[in-house]
Structure formats: C-alpha cells, structure tokens
Amino acid sequence: AEPVAPKPLNTTCPVSGKAADPKITWVYEDQTFAFADEASRQKFEADRAASLYQKLGGKAALEAAVELFYVKVLADKRVNHYFEDISMIKQKRKQKEFLAAALGGPNPYVGKDLRTAHADLDGLNDTHFDAIAEHLQATLQELKVDPALIAQAMAIVGSTRDAVLNRPQSAKP
Numbered sequence: 655a656e657p658v659a660p661k662p663l664n665t666t667c668p669v670s671g672k673a674a675d676p677k678i679t680w681v682y683e684d685q686t687f688a689f690a691d692e693a694s695r696q697k698f699e700a701d702r703a704a705s706l707y708q709k710l711g712g713k714a715a716l717e718a719a720v721e722l723f724y725v726k727v728l729a730d731k732r733v734n735h736y737f738e739d740i741s742m743i744k745q746k747r748k749q750k751e752f753l754a755a756a757l758g759g760p761n762p763y764v765g766k767d768l769r770t771a772h773a774d775l776d777g778l779n780d781t782h783f784d785a786i787a788e789h790l791q792a793t794l795q796e797l798k799v800d801p802a803l804i805a806q807a808m809a810i811v812g813s814t815r816d817a818v819l820n821r822p823q824s825a826k827p
C-alpha cells in the first residue's frame with residue numbers, strides 16, 4: 655500500500671491557545687495533537703476520558719449513529735422535505751462534526767453556527783425540532799446506549815432548540 659503522509663500537526667495548543675510544541679504530543683483516535691506544555695497535554699487527555707463523546711464510543715459510534723439517524727429522518731414525512739435539495743453526504747459529515755464537538759470530542763466545530771444554518775428553512779417550528787430529537791433518541795436507544803448517557807446527550811441537543819428555531823435565547827432555570 656502507498657504510505658500515507660502524516661497530517662501536519664496543529665500549531666496552536668488546543669488547551670492553552672499558546673504555540674504548540676511539536677515534541678509534546680498525544681494520539682487520540684489516530685490523530686496526533688500537539689500542546690504548549692505537559693499540563694495542557696494532561697488536561698486534554700483527562701477531558702477526553704471524561705467526555706460524553708468517549709463514553710458513547712467515540713468517533714466510530716457517533717458516525718454509525720448519525721448514519722442511522724438520517725435513515726430515520728429521511729423516512730419521516732414531517733421533516734424529510736427540508737432535506738430534498740441537500741447533499742446528504744455533506745450533511746452527514748457536518749452533523750458528525752457538530753455532534754462530536756457538542757459531546758466533548760477532540761476537535762472544535764468549525765461549521766456554520768446553528769442559527770445561521772437553519773435561518774432559511776421556511777416554517778421550521780417545535781414540531782420539526784421534536785421530530786428530529788425523537789429520531790436521535792430512537793437511534794441511540796436502538797444502538798443500546800446506556801439510558802443515562804442518552805439523557806445527557808438529549809439535554810445537549812435540546813439546548814440548541816432556540817438557535818435552530820431562530821428564536822431569542824430563552825432564559826432557562
């Protein structure tokens with residue numbers, strides 16, 4: 655097989671924001687991360703271990719979940735018309751990136767903010783949001799994810815409602 659060129663290392667430490675030292679590294683999910691100092695490296699490692707993302711099974715588990723999730727979404731007449739002209743290859747990639755970051759994955763989300771992304775979807779309301787959330791929950795249940803972890807994931811997804819529906823951020827108790 656052809657040798658694969660290694661990805662260039664990140665030059666900014668993901669923990670401290672300072673310049674990363676290419677000799678202080680840690681590998682997570684086949685990706686090498688560089689840090690400014692040893693304390694940052696350890697913080698990053700501890701954050702990964704504590705993350706809901708890792709508890710759910712990391713990249714492979716999340717990717718499988720998003721694939722199954724969109725099978726359900728595209729079969730649902732309440733919401734599938736919104737995806738008629740959308741490239742589902744790209745949409746799945748973006749949703750994987752967003753959810754990974756939201757659940758504590760190693761890479762920051764660099765896509766559009768959710769308010770902008772959904773601003774042009776005509777008539778989008780709570781019934782659509784509830785349908786999408788329902789499919790995500792059913793997906794995680796089908797994949798036999800621990801109910802306590804599902805509850806945590808759904809709380810994070812629920813916190814995006816006002817942005818997705820383009821409403822002012824409501825005060826939450």
Ligand code: HEM
Nearest residue numbers: 733736737740748749752765766771782783786787814818
């Ligand atoms: C449950 C919360 C939701 C999350 C976390 C979410 C997440 C996302 C993300 C990350 C993108 C890509 C943004 C980008 O282009 O960079 C996106 C786009 C999109 N979302 Fe959602 N979404 C949610 C709810 C919904 C709902 C309720 C609908 C409609 C039923 C919807 C329909 C769409 C469509 C059609 C796009 C593509 C827009 C375009 O490319 O022009 N989403 N969403």
